[in-house]
Amino acid sequence: MLKIIKRDDLSKRQILKVRITAIVLAIVFSGLFIAILGYNPFKVFYNMFLGAIGTKIRIEQTLTIAIPLVITSLGILVAFKMKFWNIGGEGQILMGGFAASYAALNFDFLPKPILLLTMGIFAIVGGGVWAFIPAFFKIRFGTNETIFTLMMNYIAIKWITYLQFGPWRDPNAMGFPKIPMFTSNAILPKLLGVHIGWIVALIMTALIYVFMNHTKKGYEIAVVGESIDTAKYAGMNIKVVVVFAMIVSGGLCGLAGMIQASGVERTLAVSLSGGYGFTAIITTWLSGLSAPLVLLTSFAFAIMIQGGNFIQTALQIPQSAADMIQGMILFFVLGSEFFIQYKVQINKRSQVAGDRNE
């Protein structure tokens, strides 16, 4: 008979070993899957890798993808630490981008640093407000935050589409429905080939690390996530903690939206969230909710996304192959947690009897 026993004796190195095994297995299974669908998995993986880091320009593109992923993941991390399942990253990115674009299109007379700063603040507010709404209903009525935050994504998408076809439509675009491009004042400068969003991402990683590990609020968020009862017993104001954490979470996602609008798209478009809100869920979970590790997982996933884009053009293999592999990796890592927390023993009957005699 199989017996499952809880264990807490695994060293960090062994845990790492389990995680790496899971990722390797995920890649092997994805390869099998790709083979079944009639493509050569080695060619696919090799080209994905080549497409992501093969040349200097490709590395820059990969980093450009990693930037919003890191910042969004940090936002998701704060919410997940509280076991508040914020899957509204997409919407929060878009609303952050919307608020930043409002500043960019209306205050373009401001000097560049001040305009960029204003856009950043607007974006944090925009994303924060979008996350505050589900948080409010969660603490007030106990509504399910997962579905609520997800519905907010769709509303944000429709809102931006409405602006694009309606009030914000560029009259000079010759009938083409798009929002005007930003003036050069509203565009993030580049440093070492990549827009300076990468510096923002690094600073935010450090800030969130300190916030979650060395501040009272960060600690409270972790306690609420572990056990609401404990938090109550310790006299924490849970409602304040939840709302605060969600505003931080949404604010970070909003900031990612500003960076995408200003550094990449140079305008407001539905495409600026680019699925980062969902991918960030995987990268955050893979990091084990650790801010420094988010850098690593986000970069790894940026490789996969950029590689996915590359195989689409190079091999005519749909980019969604990369999405599938991402899902697969998450499956395996989720499954592998079991082997970190439990061990399986094969018990023989005689042994059970022997146990009883002791």
Added chain:
Amino acid sequence: MDASFFAAAVVAGTPLLFATLGEIITEKAGNLNLGVEGMMLMGAVIGFFVGLMTNSPILALFGAAIAGGMGASIFAFLTVSLRANQVVSGLALTIFGAGFSSFMGNKLIGQVVPVNIKDFFKPVHIPLLSDIPFLGQIFFQHDVFVYFGFISVIALGFYLYSTRKGLNLRAVGENAAAADASGINIGLYKYIHIVLGGILCGLGGAYLSLVYIPAWQDNVVAGRGWIAVALVIFASWNPYKAIFGAFLFGGMDIIGFRIQRLDIHISQYLIDMLPYVATIVALILGTNKNRKENHPPKDLGVPYFREER
């Protein structure tokens, strides 16, 4: 509003109905599967693919059911056997399913459902019932898939509330430890009902690709899976209430076209928000009901370990 609008709402609500019923079964077993969207997408693409290849509506539905069931069995293995976090496992399934359907469907874009299958899903007027004024047109002049939805509601309602196994299932979701003590095989119950739920979600997805559209387009489910998850709460885990919720939201889905026809000048994109806003409203209303029978299964989302009882 005439009867044809309500009839169209029933058709638009049918995929939601299947997915909602699927998620009700799953949640009654105590597992919250947020992979509905993914399972619907998997069912939609496989159903369409098999239909295109074999020209057979029955095989297409089988394919869709198997695809949904496969997705659900991944979730079941992760959450029941490996005790993984249910929320994240469900999200993983949605991410995987979305990637899978758009990967598989890449070559199917623009393809149309074969005539043979289209004919199979032609509206059938049920004798006598379809002659009832107003109601007959709304409910009894549809394709067989819609009727299958009606039957599923009744079957699930009967199963849950009038059979021994249904009672056991509810016990598993309410209090797994007590159910275990009374000799119910918790793991088996969870597996069977999670997979059954996935099969229904897969069929809901296939309705979209085979009957509703009926051609292949990327991301054909477009958030309906998530609406279904919300509808479960709105319907307070009751299959009979689910049918009203599904048709109500089916109506939301199509109201945009109607409003445009009425020449009211509201941007189409703002009207498109309606189902999502309505879902949020339904969610708030559904949660705020304080009656006893409206509560979610007590052990919903709580993994069961006999060793930690």
